[in-house]
Amino acid sequence: MNDMIEKPKAAQEITGTGDGRDITRPYTSGLLLPYDRILSGRGGNDLKIYEQVLSDPQVKTVFEQRRKAVTQASWQVDAGGERPIDLEAAEFLRLQLEKIGWDNVTDKMLYGLHYGFSVAEILYEVQGNKLGWKAIKVRNRRRFKYDVDNNLRLITPKNISPGELLSPPYFWEYSTGSDNDDEPYGVGLGHWLYWPVLFKRNGIKFWLMFLEKFGMPTVVGKYDSNAGDPEKSKLLAAIRAIQSDSGVIMPKEMQLDLLEAARGGTADYKALHDTMDEIIAKAVLGQTMTSQDGSSESQANVHMDVRQDIIKGDSDLNDESFNLGPVKWLIERNYPTAALPRVYRMLEAEEDISKQAEIDLKVIDMGFEPEMEYVHQTYGAHWVKKQRVLTAIELQAAKPVPVDEPVATSFAEKMDPFLALRKTNADKQQAIVNASIDLADSWEKFIGPRMAELQTLLDETNDVELFKARLIEMAGAEPNAEFVLALQKAGFSSHLLARATSA
Numbered sequence: 001m002n003d004m005i006e007k008p009k010a011a012q013e014i015t016g017t018g019d020g021r022d023i024t025r026p027y028t029s030g031l032l033l034p035y036d037r038i039l040s041g042r043g044g045n046d047l048k049i050y051e052q053v054l055s056d057p058q059v060k061t062v063f064e065q066r067r068k069a070v071t072q073a074s075w076q077v078d079a080g081g082e083r084p085i086d087l088e089a090a091e092f093l094r095l096q097l098e099k100i101g102w103d104n105v106t107d108k109m110l111y112g113l114h115y116g117f118s119v120a121e122i123l124y125e126v127q128g129n130k131l132g133w134k135a136i137k138v139r140n141r142r143r144f145k146y147d148v149d150n151n152l153r154l155i156t157p158k159n160i161s162p163g164e165l166l167s168p169p170y171f172w173e174y175s176t177g178s179d180n181d182d183e184p185y186g187v188g189l190g191h192w193l194y195w196p197v198l199f200k201r202n203g204i205k206f207w208l209m210f211l212e213k214f215g216m217p218t219v220v221g222k223y224d225s226n227a228g229d230p231e232k233s234k235l236l237a238a239i240r241a242i243q244s245d246s247g248v249i250m251p252k253e254m255q256l257d258l259l260e261a262a263r264g265g266t267a268d269y270k271a272l273h274d275t276m277d278e279i280i281a282k283a284v285l286g287q288t289m290t291s292q293d294g295s296s297e298s299q300a301n302v303h304m305d306v307r308q309d310i311i312k313g314d315s316d317l318n319d320e321s322f323n324l325g326p327v328k329w330l331i332e333r334n335y336p337t338a339a340l341p342r343v344y345r346m347l348e349a350e351e352d353i354s355k356q357a358e359i360d361l362k363v364i365d366m367g368f369e370p371e372m373e374y375v376h377q378t379y380g381a382h383w384v385k386k387q388r389v390l391t392a393i394e395l396q397a398a399k400p401v402p403v404d405e406p407v408a409t410s411f412a413e414k415m416d417p418f419l420a421l422r423k424t425n426a427d428k429q430q431a432i433v434n435a436s437i438d439l440a441d442s443w444e445k446f447i448g449p450r451m452a453e454l455q456t457l458l459d460e461t462n463d464v465e466l467f468k469a470r471l472i473e474m475a476g477a478e479p480n481a482e483f484v485l486a487l488q489k490a491g492f493s494s495h496l497l498a499r500a501t502s503a
Contacts, residue, residue: 016149017032017148017149017150017182018147018148018149018150019148020148022182024182030147030148030161030162031145031146031147031148031153031161031162031163032145032146032147032148032150032184032185033045034116034183034185035178035183035185035187036116036185036187036191038191038194039191042194046142047115047141047142047190048142049190049194050114050115050188050190050191050194053114053190053193053194053197054114054190056193056197056200056201056280058200058276058277058280058281059193059197059280059284062280062281062284062285063113063114063189063284065284065285065307066110066113066284066285066307066310066311066314067107067110067111067314068107069307069308069311070106070107070110070311070314070315070318070345070347071103071106071107071110073315073345073346073347074345074346075097075102075103075343075344075345075346076343076344076345076346077090077091077093077094077097077341077342077343078090078341078342078344078376079339079341080338080339080340080341080342081338081339083338083339085335085337085338086338086339086341088335088338089331089334089335089338089339089340089341090341092130092132092331092334092335093327093330093331093341093343096132096133096330097343099132099133100133100134100135100136102343105120105136105138106318108120108138109138109174109318110314110318111138112141112174112175112176112186112188113176113177113188113189113314114188114189114190115141115186115188115190116175116176116177116178116185116186116187116188116190116191117141117173117174117175117176117184117185117186117188118138118141118173118174119138119139119141119143119144119152119171119172119173120136120137120138120139120171120172120173121136121137121139121170121171122136122169122170122171122172122326122329123135123136123137124170130334131330131333131334132330132334133326133330136172136326143155144163144166144173145163146184146185147162147163147165150184151165151166152165152166152171152173153165153166154166168325168329169329172321172322172325172326174317174318174321176188176317177189177191189283189284192283193280193283193284196276196279196280196283197276197280199272199276200272200273200276200277203269203272203273203276204269204273206269207269207270207273210269221235221236221238223235285307285310286307286309286310287307308347311347312347315344315345315347316344319342319343319344319345322343323340323342323343327340327341327342327343328340356378357379360378372384372385450474454467454470454471454474457470
């Protein structure tokens with residue numbers, strides 16, 4: 001049975017569109033036309049029609065939310081492996097992204113979500129012994145077409161068809177929204193937003209006409225049946241004199257009635273406007289409560305989760321395309337043996353990371369230590385384990401003990417090399433403390449009697465002025481020699497203790 005299966009041929013494409021056998025679309029002069037019926041039927045295959053859609057205020061607001069939600073998240077570069085060459089390649093990529101302004105490039109490339117595809121030109125420059133990026137410039141999509149082999153071509157005034165063929169190492173492009181790979185142009189949000197925006201604009205036009213009619217009445221001037229043209233002209237001039245934009249003149253014998261169509265319910269121009277705005281928000285964000293008024297916190301949380309899923313998909317689409325294209329070309333040129341790094345966005349909610357950090361701290365307090373792989377996955381690969389720096393006294397105590405002075409080592413000290421070090425240091429400090437332990441008794445011996453004298457004087461006389469005079473008199477008296485000596489010893493002991501703990 002297996003002998004009947006034909007062995008696959010390398011890079012064989014049987015159902016491609018370049019051989020003219022695609023029955024779903026004709027092609028002319030070697031260039032493909034988009035599948036998008038709105039673009040081909042109403043826009044003449046020109047993306048300018050979708051540029052006009054972007055001028056709608058609601059479209060601008062919600063689409064900006066979607067883009068900024070991606071670019072506001074911090075980006076991260078992960079090495080493809082643990083070898084020094086892998087780490088060096090990742091660091092080189094990180095520096096290149098900082099140089100070109102990765103957030104700005106990402107924001108412009110995300111307009112491909114609206115048009116269906118995006119194109120950027122990569123400008124290279126020599127940086128030392130490496131070939132780096134000078135800039136990545138996102139180009140206007142209207143300047144490009146795809147040929148029957150899905151190759152990107154630049155359309156110029158002198159070469160409208162088939163256009164100039166563009167090579168991949170210098171051009172990065174991706175498409176989105178299409179349900180098959182035969183459509184290189186993709187299907188953008190503009191396709192779904194065109195009709196809601198058109199309906200809303202027409203509704204606003206009639207809404208303004210309605211407001212004009214009912215906000216300012218129409219002036220009616222009547223003239224006699226035998227009036228001539230001069231009289232009629234004077235009547236029209238009188239209508240204009242009262243600054244009315246709309247007015248009519250008619251014979252007095254004529255009757256003019258305003259007819260208003262009867263209608264019921266609450267349908268009006270504002271309802272049409274708000275409904276179209278809701279449709280636009282749903283098309284772009286998948287929900288309405290992050291752009292419109294919500295009804296409850298629980299519903300808002302659900303809607304925010306939907307929005308977050310869409311934004312995560314946008315980021316993954318852009319980053320995956322970038323990693324498979326420009327990143328691959330750059331690293332293979334400069335680090336042929338390195339595992340490819342990848343760039344991505346940290347789109348986890350900040351409050352979720354804060355909660356996770358609180359949980360991790362509690363687990364650490366229980367005596368556990370997280371593995372570096374978990375730290376990198378949770379908080380990013382830019383975190384490394386902090387190296388403990390030994391103090392001078394620890395380094396001194398860690399010196400090998402002379403052979404002629406054997407020291408008994410307990411099992412605990414063998415398991416913890418710093419146990420003996422801490423024990424030695426504590427013994428030295430305790431000796432200094434013991435040498436000055438009598439300072440508390442000295443205070444009671446010399447200060448106690450005078451404090452008791454002052455307290456008795458205040459209790460017996462209750463005279464504050466007498467108490468102040470006696471206090472001044474005691475302050476000016478000759479100090480006790482023994483007390484001065486005790487203070488000198490205390491200062492010397494404190495100095496020794498400070499040196500022992502900071503050495």
